[in-house]
Amino acid sequence: MTTAHHLPAGTTGTGVHTVDVSPASAGWAHSSLRVLELPPGGRHTFATGDSEWIVLPLAGGCTVVVDDGTFPLTGRTGVFKGVTDFAYVPRDAEVVVTSRDGGRFALTGARCDRRLPARHVPASSVPVELRGTGSCSRQVNNFGAAGVLDCDRLIAVEVITPGGNWSSFPPHKHDEHRPGEESELEEIYYFEFAPHEGVPGLGYQRVSPSGHGIGTDVLAEVRDGDVVLIPDGWHGPSMAVPGHHMYYLNVMAGPDPERAWLIRDHPDHAWIRATWPEQPVDPRLPLYTAPEKS
Structure with a gap:
């Protein structure tokens, strides 16, 4: 079922994008996500407009051309198989993405003010963090985290939760500007799951009202390609069913003068x-x- 904040796979796609979430479609001001699927030999050109973007291979490799620079991305066979390299592309640019063998590529974006240099970041420069313990253990690939990658507004990370574990726990929020304590950030969750013997995986996502914003309230069964929008509220847990690892890509941006991920745990x-x-x-x-x- 589609709700205002749970968008099942296939409900947001346009053209070559299987996912297309913009500030206009989300009803907010900053964060964007597109998932681009290219066939072998495929080519896609897009204008970055008023946003900075990261081209992140989910499955497959590609070449990114922008600002007279050419960045070959080795990519990976899938999100459960390895860390990937990626390309940062600035606002006010034309970008061409081509793929010899085809693949699936996330375009994570945020409206921004500064125009920073385009660049390629190798997989070896991505910090991999283990967060939590026991049934709250998860892996975070901090490719676009604040303090890791120089961006103007965009924050983006990947989280892998082993089957049967809970992540985004304890529930937390970032919907108020409280200097040094909490950031105000819109957030997008994009999900994929590891199948078992051909059987697709699934998980569950909870978002509950925090008393700020519009009062986002979501309890959703999520599957491959689903998106959950979080303009505000306590979010978590994200639950992976036993036997199926869960992956989600987080995209965040907001109005605060400092680009930071500062959260408040649910009391x-x-x-x-x-x-x-x-x-x-x-x-x-x-x-x-x-x-x-x-």
Whole structure:
């Protein structure tokens, strides 16, 4: 079922994009996500407009041409198989993406003011973090995190949650500007799941009202290609059913003068963090690590 904030696979696609979420379609001001599918030999040209973007291979490799620069992206076979390299492209540019063998590519975007240089970032430069312990263990690929990649507004990370685990827990929010304590950020979740013997995976996503904003309230069964929009509210947990690893791509941006990810934990559940040192990290993690720098 489609709701205002849970968008099942296929409900937002336009043209070559299987997902197309813009500030206009989301009803907010900053964050965007497109998922581009190209056939072998495929080519796509787009104008960045007033936004900065990251071209992130989900499956397959591609070449990105922008500002007289050419950036070949090795990519990966899938989101559960390895860290990927990527390209940052600035606002007010024309970008050409081509793929010899075809593939699926995320375009994560945020409206911005500064025009920064286009660049290629190798997979070896992506910090892989293990967050939480026990059944809250998950892996975070911090490719576009604040403090990792120089962007004007955009923040983007990948999270992998082993089957049966909970992530985005304790529930947290970032819907108020509280200097040094909490950021105001719109957020997009894009999901994929590892199948088991050909059976597709699934998970569940919760967002509950925080008393700020419009009062976002979501309890959704999520599957491959689904999107959840979070303009405000406590978000979490994100639950992976047993037997199926869950992947989600987070895209964030907001109006605060500082580009930072500052969160407030739900007061009813914040205590869970104190139990983490008593438990080991899930031994299935990391699923993979970034390659060593050459």
